[in-house]
Amino acid sequence: MSCPGDDVKVIHxxxxxxxxxxxxxxxxxxxxxxxxxILDLQAKVGFIVVEFLASDAQAQLLIREMIEDSxxxxxxxxxxxxLYKTGLLFIVRLGHAHSASPELVxxxxxxx
Numbered sequence: 001m002s003c004p005g006d007d008v009k010v011i012h013x014x015x016x017x018x019x020x021x022x023x024x025x026x027x028x029x030x031x032x033x034x035x036x037x038i039l040d041l042q043a044k045v046g047f048i049v050v051e052f053l054a055s056d057a058q059a060q061l062l063i064r065e066m067i068e069d070s071x072x073x074x075x076x077x078x079x080x081x082x083l084y085k086t087g088l089l090f091i092v093r094l095g096h097a098h099s100a101s102p103e104l105v106x107x108x109x110x111x112x
Contacts, residue, residue, distance in 0.1 A: 007044075007045040007046060007047070008045065008046070008048070008049065009041045009044075009045045009048050009049070010048075010049045010050075010051060011034070011037055011038070011041070011048065011049070011050045011051065013051060013053055013110070014034060014050055014051060014052050015052075015053050015055070015057055015059070016052055016053075016054075016059050016063050016066060017055070017058065017062065019033075019034050019089065020033045020034065021033060021034050021035055021065075021066040022035050023035075023036075023048035027046065028046075030110055034066065035081075035083055038050065039081070039083065040085060042084070042087070042088075046087055047087045047088075047089070048087060048088050048089070049089045049090075049091060050077050050088070050089070050090050050091065051091045051093060052066070052090065052091065052092045052093065053093055054092050054093065054094050054095070054098060054100075054104070055095055055098075056098065057101055060092070060100065060101045060104045061101070061103060061104075061106060063085065063090075063092055063098040064101075064103050064104050064106075064107055067090050068107065089112070092104065092108075
């Protein structure tokens with residue numbers, strides 16, 4: 001039995017070296033960010049999975065920062081920009097030659 005809003009959507013193959021979690025002040029107004037993609041999906045579905053590609057140690061550090069990103073409601077004048085992590089799962093795909101950095105592991109809930 002399926003309930004409306006219980007759908008799962010996956011954002012595949014996010015490269016943290018090229019994708020930003022947030023737009024910067026100097027980015028064009030129409031520039032998209034991962035936050036925009038997640039917020040758009042959260043308005044439509046119940047669960048979202050974000051698959052990050054961790055090609056190297058720098059990518060892992062950026063992923064950690066992206067996962068930790070959780071601005072307070074005080075920091076935003078528009079509350080609809082706040083990213084709530086309910087129903088949101090981050091998956092990190094490591095290359096065969098890489099292992100997870102201690103910084104990334106410190107934020108993991110499950111390691112497979």
